[in-house]
Amino acid sequence: MRLANHGRHEARYEWREGTAVMIPLAKLVLLTGTLLLTAWLVGLGAYTSAMPQTLQDKTTQTDAIVVLTGGSERLEVGLALLERGLAQQLFLSGVGGEVTLDDLRETALDVPDHLIDRVTLGHAALDTVGNARETADWMKTMGFKSLRLVTAAYHMPRALLELHAAMPEIQIIPNPVFPKTVKQTEWWKWRGTALLMAEEYTKFLVAWLRAKVIRLSKHLPGINSEQNSS
Numbered sequence: 001m002r003l004a005n006h007g008r009h010e011a012r013y014e015w016r017e018g019t020a021v022m023i024p025l026a027k028l029v030l031l032t033g034t035l036l037l038t039a040w041l042v043g044l045g046a047y048t049s050a051m052p053q054t055l056q057d058k059t060t061q062t063d064a065i066v067v068l069t070g071g072s073e074r075l076e077v078g079l080a081l082l083e084r085g086l087a088q089q090l091f092l093s094g095v096g097g098e099v100t101l102d103d104l105r106e107t108a109l110d111v112p113d114h115l116i117d118r119v120t121l122g123h124a125a126l127d128t129v130g131n132a133r134e135t136a137d138w139m140k141t142m143g144f145k146s147l148r149l150v151t152a153a154y155h156m157p158r159a160l161l162e163l164h165a166a167m168p169e170i171q172i173i174p175n176p177v178f179p180k181t182v183k184q185t186e187w188w189k190w191r192g193t194a195l196l197m198a199e200e201y202t203k204f205l206v207a208w209l210r211a212k213v214i215r216l217s218k219h220l221p222g223i224n225s226e227q228n229s230s
Helices: 002-050 074-083 101-107 113-118 128-142 156-166 191-217 221-229
Strands: 064-068 089-093 119-122 146-152 171-177
Touching: 002 191, 064 074, 064 128, 074 089, 074 113, 074 146, 074 171, 089 113, 089 128, 101 119, 113 119, 119 128, 128 156, 128 191, 146 156, 156 171, 156 191
Parallel strands: 064 089, 064 146, 089 119, 146 171
Antiparallel strands: none
């Protein structure tokens, strides 16, 4: 009986010892999660505060106007800028693979006949990273050195980050669009806009981290030597 009691005592001791270890670990996980969430919320507030509120530069001429498709009012704004003579060419990045300029003219964008030869469609991009690569390739082909970028204000920080990474030598003038459906000034009061801002900020963080990793990898001798040998 004493041996049996002794065995039960050891089992209780082992259970208590394991619990004592798990409780600090659980607290650490909870604390880490709380800190990360707090940092994310603070960053979200800073991100939304830094978003363009107005169009700052309305007159600077560039070689091209680039519209990142996928949002309301962007195509119309890009065409209006071209008609004002702010650039030589208009590039629409991220147009569906089967869509032609005639299709756009019939359904979404009334391009005047005299501007048809100055509008180019890009079909390769499926996301913002693709927009940046597609635009960089087109700018290089055209020999252009500057562009006016048209996209939604909430998308502009990430778009600039990706385009600068893809073509750091190109001058980029932001030309944000402010869709009526996005309540930018009091975004937290509108569920749809709040979800949009949270998603866009998270995507921006991923893009920022990816850019940092790529930049860091370029300074690592081992990676550089492997890239050069390949």
